[in-house]
Amino acid sequence: MKLLKSILRTLLYIAVMCAFTVLLIVISGANLSDALSKFANGIWGTKLNIGEVFVKATPLMLTGTACALAFRTGFFNIGAEGQFYIGAVAAAAAALRLPLPGMLRLAVAFIAGFLAGGIWALIAAGMKLRFKSSEIIVTIMLNYISVNFLAMAVRTFLKDPKGTLPYSEKLDPALVLSKLVNGTRIHTGILVALACAFIVWFIIDKTSWGYQMRVVGFNPRAAQCSGISVSKSVIRASLLSGGIAGLAGVIEVLAIQKKLLEGFSSNCGYTGVLIALLASNKPQFVPVVAIIYAAISSGAATMERQTSVPSAMVNILIGSLVIGVLLKKYFDSRREGVLK
Amino acid sequence: MLETVFTWSFLTALLSSGVRMAMPLLYAGIGETVSEKSGIVNIGMEGVMLSGAFFAYVGMVFTGSAGAGIAAGILGGMLISMLLALVCVKGKQNQTVCGLALNTLALGITGFGYKMMCNAGVSGQVGIIKVVPIPLLSKIPVIGEAFFTQDILTYAAYILSILCFVFYRYTRTGLSMASIGENPMAADAASIPVEKHQMIACAVNGIMGGMGGAYLIVAQVGLFSDNMTAGRGYIALAAVILGRYNPFGVVLASLLFGVANAAQIRFQLLGTGIPMQIFAMLPYVITLLALLLTSGKSREPKALGTPYIRGKR
Numbered sequence: 230m231k232l233l234k235s236i237l238r239t240l241l242y243i244a245v246m247c248a249f250t251v252l253l254i255v256i257s258g259a260n261l262s263d264a265l266s267k268f269a270n271g272i273w274g275t276k277l278n279i280g281e282v283f284v285k286a287t288p289l290m291l292t293g294t295a296c297a298l299a300f301r302t303g304f305f306n307i308g309a310e311g312q313f314y315i316g317a318v319a320a321a322a323a324a325l326r327l328p329l330p331g332m333l334r335l336a337v338a339f340i341a342g343f344l345a346g347g348i349w350a351l352i353a354a355g356m357k358l359r360f361k362s363s364e365i366i367v368t369i370m371l372n373y374i375s376v377n378f379l380a381m382a383v384r385t386f387l388k389d390p391k392g393t394l395p396y397s398e399k400l401d402p403a404l405v406l407s408k409l410v411n412g413t414r415i416h417t418g419i420l421v422a423l424a425c426a427f428i429v430w431f432i433i434d435k436t437s438w439g440y441q442m443r444v445v446g447f448n449p450r451a452a453q454c455s456g457i458s459v460s461k462s463v464i465r466a467s468l469l470s471g472g473i474a475g476l477a478g479v480i481e482v483l484a485i486q487k488k489l490l491e492g493f494s495s496n497c498g499y500t501g502v503l504i505a506l507l508a509s510n511k512p513q514f515v516p517v518v519a520i521i522y523a524a525i526s527s528g529a530a531t532m533e534r535q536t537s538v539p540s541a542m543v544n545i546l547i548g549s550l551v552i553g554v555l556l557k558k559y560f561d562s563r564r565e566g567v568l569k
Numbered sequence: 570m571l572e573t574v575f576t577w578s579f580l581t582a583l584l585s586s587g588v589r590m591a592m593p594l595l596y597a598g599i600g601e602t603v604s605e606k607s608g609i610v611n612i613g614m615e616g617v618m619l620s621g622a623f624f625a626y627v628g629m630v631f632t633g634s635a636g637a638g639i640a641a642g643i644l645g646g647m648l649i650s651m652l653l654a655l656v657c658v659k660g661k662q663n664q665t666v667c668g669l670a671l672n673t674l675a676l677g678i679t680g681f682g683y684k685m686m687c688n689a690g691v692s693g694q695v696g697i698i699k700v701v702p703i704p705l706l707s708k709i710p711v712i713g714e715a716f717f718t719q720d721i722l723t724y725a726a727y728i729l730s731i732l733c734f735v736f737y738r739y740t741r742t743g744l745s746m747a748s749i750g751e752n753p754m755a756a757d758a759a760s761i762p763v764e765k766h767q768m769i770a771c772a773v774n775g776i777m778g779g780m781g782g783a784y785l786i787v788a789q790v791g792l793f794s795d796n797m798t799a800g801r802g803y804i805a806l807a808a809v810i811l812g813r814y815n816p817f818g819v820v821l822a823s824l825l826f827g828v829a830n831a832a833q834i835r836f837q838l839l840g841t842g843i844p845m846q847i848f849a850m851l852p853y854v855i856t857l858l859a860l861l862l863t864s865g866k867s868r869e870p871k872a873l874g875t876p877y878i879r880g881k882r
Contacts, residue, residue, distance in 0.1 A: 253681070256685075257681070257685055257688075258685075258688075305665055307612075307665070307669070356857075356860065356861065360860065360861060361867070362860040362861075363869075363873075363874075365610075365612065365665055366806060366807065366810060366856075366860070367857065367860065369803050369806065369807075370807060370853040370854075370856050370857050371853075371857075373800065373803070373804075373850070373853045374850050374853045374854060374857075377846040377847075377849045377850040377853075378846070378850065380844070380846040380849075381844045381846040381847070381850075384844045384846075385844055499669070499672075499673075502669055503669065503670065503673060506666055506670075533684075537685075537688050539680060539681045539684030539685065540680075541676065541677045541678075541679075541680025541681040541684060541795075542677065542681055543677065544673045544674065544676045544677025544678075544680065545674060545677030545678055545681060546677070547670075547673055547677075548670050548671065548672075548673035548674025548675075548676075548677055549674055551666065551667075551669075551670035551673075552652065552656060552667065552670050552671070552674065555656045555660065555662040555663070555666065555667055555670070556655075556656060556660060556662075558660070558662060559656065559659070559660030559661070559662055562661075
């Protein structure tokens with residue numbers, strides 16, 4: 230019954246969003262059926278397009294999972310964007326500069342990216358626990374610091390010695406993550422992303438660590454009173470969450486960009502926050518939401534190229550969807566008499 | 570290189586452009602101070618500013634007057650901040666979630682609207698307002714040119730910061746609005762209208778944030794571009810913390826951020842070997858250090874970000 234209700238509610242949201250999409254297309258003055266067919270074409274028109282949806286969804290699955298884990302523990306990690314970049318820099322440094330044989334170097338790049346992202350998030354956790362600083366502000370500051378750090382890295386110690394532009398040299402082809410499906414760009418990174426979502430789901434729902442994290446997220450004082458260490462849970466959650474967001478950066482460098490450059494996250498750190506929220510902070514739903522988001526934004530990008538409908542439509546849809554979910558919660562609690 | 574840097578004209582120009590770059594942050598920072606003092610943290614300040622910038626641009630394109638542009642910018646800012654008020658003050662929902670969603674929403678609305686204007690061929694450069702030197706004061710060396718040879722919106726920002734300081738320090742309403750951020754239950758018991766004051770605080774947040782965005786169009790660039798606020802809303806949040814929730818502190822913090830940004834651009838033009846991202850990074854590092862150093866003595870409102878529900882413990 231409960232499951233049926235939640236499925237019905239999700240369908241209702243989807244219906245409202247579809248109606249809203251149609252409305253926006255009409256507002257923009259494009260031919261509706263033409264625009265919709267371009268939209269659909271962008272998603273499943275060719276094999277390559279279908280592949281692109283999954284390519285786009287891969288980093289979003291990771292940042293979404295990272296945020297979901299942190300939010301469940303009551304650690305408001307807005308810093309996936311920064312952890313993504315720090316992870317990418319660490320992985321690129323390891324992949325480009327370490328004198329190790331191929332596979333070992335790849336493994337070290339992954340570990341370095343995970344640790345760098347995790348430690349980056351740990352700074353915010355430490356400041357929250359020790360100095361009661363708002364982790365929201367700290368992670369936002371760290372985002373900007375890491376964007377600038379990356380900009381510095383590609384101009385100094387990771388710059389291509391032969392080039393003049395702020396890029397690193399190309400990665401050794403042996404290190405590039407292999408393709409999974411021929412004729413698309415889908416790569417093995419998506420397996421890592423799915424595995425992370427599964428592992429985080431397992432940790433949160435099936436282990437005592439996860440139980441402690443959930444209690445801390447729900448009511449830290451109650452957790453403390455019943456002998457659960459708030460700081461241990463927050464530290465574990467931040468390390469894991471930052472690490473997973475860092476892996477998103479690692480995978481984008483190793484599979485898609487194949488070198489280090491600026492601004493390649495396309496905001497997937499911030500989008501991850503919204504994806505986690507739309508998945509009700511449940512890692513098992515994150516991959517689905519990420520794929521839907523990636524599909525909508527691929528469709529909208531094609532639509533923008535071929536018709537007059539702006540692709541910014543996606544941001545309107547996602548933003549109003551989250552606001553709509555919040556308003557629904559408000560009306561629910563009003564009906565139950567919690568609020569007036 | 571050093572002899573180019575340490576000349577009065579260089580320093581004056583640096584400070585002067587620092588002041589200009591500080592203005593959007595100052596407006597938004599004051600707006601955010603007002604809402605945070607009443608316990609509402611608006612992470613959506615970025616969206617408020619972006620919406621303010623866009624609607625100011627729309628206003629100027631269609632009327633050609635800066636006044637109409639500013640008015641439209643204010644309304645654009647309020648559009649976003651009042652949505653936050655509806656969801657978080659009335660609806661008591663999570664402010665961070667709502668703020669982030671509003672940022673995305675504003676990015677969407679402005680991007681969509683601007684693209685449609687471009688498609689319709691009604692976009693183009695609009696004229697920016699003139700610099701009006703203040704007689705006498707503008708003759709002071711260095712400071713005169715930096716602070717008193719600016720546009721009218723800059724002077725308005727000085728006055729608004731002073732008004733904001735006076736409001737919280739010396740008026741009864743100011744005190745009651747700040748008390749909500751400290752202890753809404755006690756404020757409610759003292760028959761202070763908590764929700765009403767929080768709504769007003771959100772409105773002021775939108776007005777000031779909208780002005781901050783409008784300043785970019787009306788006084789600096791004269792042309793909208795996608796995501797043109799580029800993180801200034803988040804920097805304004807940092808300016809509030811660094812300024813320790815005091816309007817004058819916010820002025821100083823915004824100036825620091827503005828000058829650091831101006832320095833970054835100027836030094837880049839000089840073409841030294843040092844990567845200038847160090848300067849760009851500096852404001853954020855300073856904010857983090859400030860958070861560390863002021864811990865324990867923090868002025869942060871005690872009930873910041875927690876929704877107040879009457880009768881709930």
